Every structure is written in structure tokens, then in C-alpha cells.
Amino acid sequence: MDRKAGFLFLSALYITFFGLPAASLAAENICHQQGLEIRQAEIRATPPNAPVTGGYLHIHNHGTSMQRLTAASADFSGHTEIHQMILEAGVMKMSPLKDGIEIAAGGHIQLKPGGLHIMFMQLKQPLAPSDMHQATLTFDKCGDVPVLFKVTKTPGQSDSAGHSTGHTHQH
Ligand SMILES: [Cu+2]
Structure with a gap:
């Protein structure tokens, strides 16, 4: 192998082992550097032909500047929105958050059943318990x-100890 061929071979090796993983993890690494930590991301399982389901997760912002979750998307959903629950004439209703959700510097938010959530709509397939699905969150x-x-x-249950997640909404 002459020097030029050797260089090309090493370049190819470098790209194979370092180039692609670095590119695919870039977004995540940048967000880690900015202090974003996402935990316990869960989607509620659906019966067959269910049109919508909810996505729930914890977002920690260990950074020094506010982060805003502005959108979400997934291959299994034709349309995805960020929702809040609002009380309207005594009834809890969902409504889209057009400006997304702020996570203050040093702050933490939990998207959970009965509260903020990601609404996966126009589902293209049933979502079975224990399946893993990738979605994209845009900050x-x-x-x-x-x-x-x-x-x-039953999403949102895995850390219920010590949290008052079981609000009853009785007045
Ligand atoms: Cu919703």
C-alpha cells in the first residue's frame, strides 16, 4: 500500500468509525452542553385504530438560559401538537400551546397525564406496551x-413516590 492509498484507507476508516456517529449524535450533544436533560419519555399505549395518544416526559434545564420546547414530531403521527389542559365551564379541555413550553434556567417541567402533554394525532399504527418509538422534540x-x-x-407513574401526581380535581 503506497502512502496515498494508505491515507485514503485511514480516511475511510475515520469516517466509518467517527464521522457518522458524531453527526447523528450532534443535536443531542449540543443540548447536553446547553444543559438539557430529558427523562422518562413515555407514550400511552393505544387500542387498535385509536386516532390520538399522549406523550409525557421530564425536561430538566441545567443550563444558564431559558429553553423553549416549540414543537414535536414523529413518524408514527401525522400531526403533533403541544397541549395544555384548561378548565372551561367546569370541564377540563385540551388546548394547543402555540408558543410551546418554557423551561427556565435551572428549572424542570413535567409533562404528565392531566397536565401538559405532547399530543400525537393522526396515528398511523397502534402503539403497544413496551415498544420503543423515536420522536423529535424541537427546542x-x-x-x-x-x-x-x-x-x-399508565405513563407518568414511574416516579410517583414523593410527588403529588394523583390530583383528584374535587372542589
Ligand atoms: Cu392533547
């Missing part, structure tokens, strides 16, 4: 962040 500063969601029947 104003971090850009697109791939997030792996686990499908569960």
Missing part, C-alpha cells in the same frame, strides 16, 4: 433533539 436554542419514548399503559 428554540437546541434545535431538533431525537428522543426515545417507551410505550406504557
